[in-house]
Amino acid sequence: MTELNTLPADSPSNVIPIDYDIFDDAIRADPFPIYREIRDSGPVCALTRHDVFGVARHAEAKSILENWADFSSASGVTMNSITNEVMNGSLLQSDPPVHTQMRKVVMRPLAPSQLSGLRGRLTELTRERVAQLKGKGPIEIVGQLATLLPLSVVSELVGLPEEGRDNMLDWANASFNTVAPVGHPRADAGFSVIEGMVKYLTDPSLPSRLRPGSWAAGLWSEVEAGEISPDDFSSVVQAYVMPSLDTTIYGMGNLIWLLASNPDQWALLKSQPALIPRCINEALRLEAPVLGFVRQATRDVEVSGIAIPEGARLMMLLGAANRDERRYENPDLFDIQRDARDHLAFGAGIHRCAGGNLAMLELATVLEELVKQIDHLELVSELRSDNLGLRGFSEIEMVLH
Numbered sequence: 001m002t003e004l005n006t007l008p009a010d011s012p013s014n015v016i017p018i019d020y021d022i023f024d025d026a027i028r029a030d031p032f033p034i035y036r037e038i039r040d041s042g043p044v045c046a047l048t049r050h051d052v053f054g055v056a057r058h059a060e061a062k063s064i065l066e067n068w069a070d071f072s073s074a075s076g077v078t079m080n081s082i083t084n085e086v087m088n089g090s091l092l093q094s095d096p097p098v099h100t101q102m103r104k105v106v107m108r109p110l111a112p113s114q115l116s117g118l119r120g121r122l123t124e125l126t127r128e129r130v131a132q133l134k135g136k137g138p139i140e141i142v143g144q145l146a147t148l149l150p151l152s153v154v155s156e157l158v159g160l161p162e163e164g165r166d167n168m169l170d171w172a173n174a175s176f177n178t179v180a181p182v183g184h185p186r187a188d189a190g191f192s193v194i195e196g197m198v199k200y201l202t203d204p205s206l207p208s209r210l211r212p213g214s215w216a217a218g219l220w221s222e223v224e225a226g227e228i229s230p231d232d233f234s235s236v237v238q239a240y241v242m243p244s245l246d247t248t249i250y251g252m253g254n255l256i257w258l259l260a261s262n263p264d265q266w267a268l269l270k271s272q273p274a275l276i277p278r279c280i281n282e283a284l285r286l287e288a289p290v291l292g293f294v295r296q297a298t299r300d301v302e303v304s305g306i307a308i309p310e311g312a313r314l315m316m317l318l319g320a321a322n323r324d325e326r327r328y329e330n331p332d333l334f335d336i337q338r339d340a341r342d343h344l345a346f347g348a349g350i351h352r353c354a355g356g357n358l359a360m361l362e363l364a365t366v367l368e369e370l371v372k373q374i375d376h377l378e379l380v381s382e383l384r385s386d387n388l389g390l391r392g393f394s395e396i397e398m399v400l401h
């Protein structure tokens with residue numbers, strides 16, 4: 001299978017070629033100097049290794065994401081042609097009117113009014129867990145705390161039978177590895193896992209085994225009522241399964257790691273818990289969990305003076321846009337008083353994260369309990385995840401004093 005080759009041979013003369021492999025492990029470990037180089041090269045660069053344009057400035061990334069008519073998702077939002085084929089027609093990879101209809105269905109259980117009833121249960125679980133971990137010497141915070149709410153509550157809300165719930169983390173991890181181009185060993189290894197997921201979600205016996213009252217069970221009743229097709233059912237369940245766990249777990253790990261690494265900001269948060277929402281947005285800005293997504297130009301179009309030909313593909317580098325010095329003063333600084341609500345960690349426009357409210361609720365619940373119960377966060381060690389599409393930690397050793 002050939003990759004989508006979309007950089008025109010005669011790329012516009014005002015586009016600077018950047019010859020880095022953004023999936024290289026050494027670059028992934030600290031991509032920020034290269035992100036700066038890409039931003040400084042112009043509003044759009046040519047990522048020659050990947051045959052796509054790269055967009056790393058905040059204003060341009062935001063305006064492209066908000067312009068679905070000129071920059072489509074339908075032909076695939078990853079750099080991997082097989083993934084794009086597998087995801088064809090999904091919520092993530094569709095434009096209006098298909099997207100509008102499917103998004104309405106996906107959003108039903110994720111609207112703030114639906115989520116407010118969850119708060120008590122999330123708080124109770126977190127309160128108990130933080131109390132258990134307090135004072136214990138070094139504990140691994142990703143496994144012990146960051147996964148708690150996504151694994152215990154969110155996977156239950158989705159409603160798959162037990163063996164499906166057990167696989168959700170593997171499926172999510174594999175999905176985000178397969179955003180990298182075909183030929184990358186970790187992307188290629190992800191496909192057999194994804195195949196297993198698709199087989200599981202399209203198994204005719206699945207609907208009868210869903211947890212009654214769950215999101216997936218609610219969806220199946222819409223199939224039975226003739227409101228959505230069985231194909232839409234597995235596509236929407238996939239939209240709940242793949243992006244709902246790892247993204248939030250990584251976001252939570254990043255948030256706790258940033259606070260432990262910046263004791264002055266932790267002290268400030270302890271003295272002013274009203275800063276919790278700002279603190280979460282600032283952590284999502286500084287350490288965006290999702291690398292980015294691709295769009296394709298539907299016509300010849302200009303982006304800040306650069307001609308983008310019809311059919312060209314553009315990679316939005318969300319973590320780079322979030323540190324754009326044109327938008328944020330001292331962008332590399334973790335400043336919990338900053339109003340960073342316009343960060344692009346959740347994307348922007350019609351595809352803006354459907355689970356953003358749920359993720360914010362989970363993050364806020366954990367942070368509230370930490371602020372209430374813990375005086376000092378002692379960082380012992382950390383291990384970065386090697387996932388190709390996500391930025392975060394697989395392990396963080398800490399003592400919660």
Ligand code: HEM
Nearest residue numbers: 091092239243244247248251293346347351353354355359
């Ligand atoms: C901190 C946690 C999260 C982050 C950083 C994140 C990030 C993102 C981003 C960047 C997009 C935009 C994709 C694009 O523009 O092509 C997105 C879309 C999406 N996210 Fe999240 N996400 C998170 C949590 C969740 C959760 C908890 C769910 C739960 C159901 C979820 C479900 C979705 C869905 C269904 C979409 C597709 C929306 C569409 O195409 O209309 N996400 N997410």
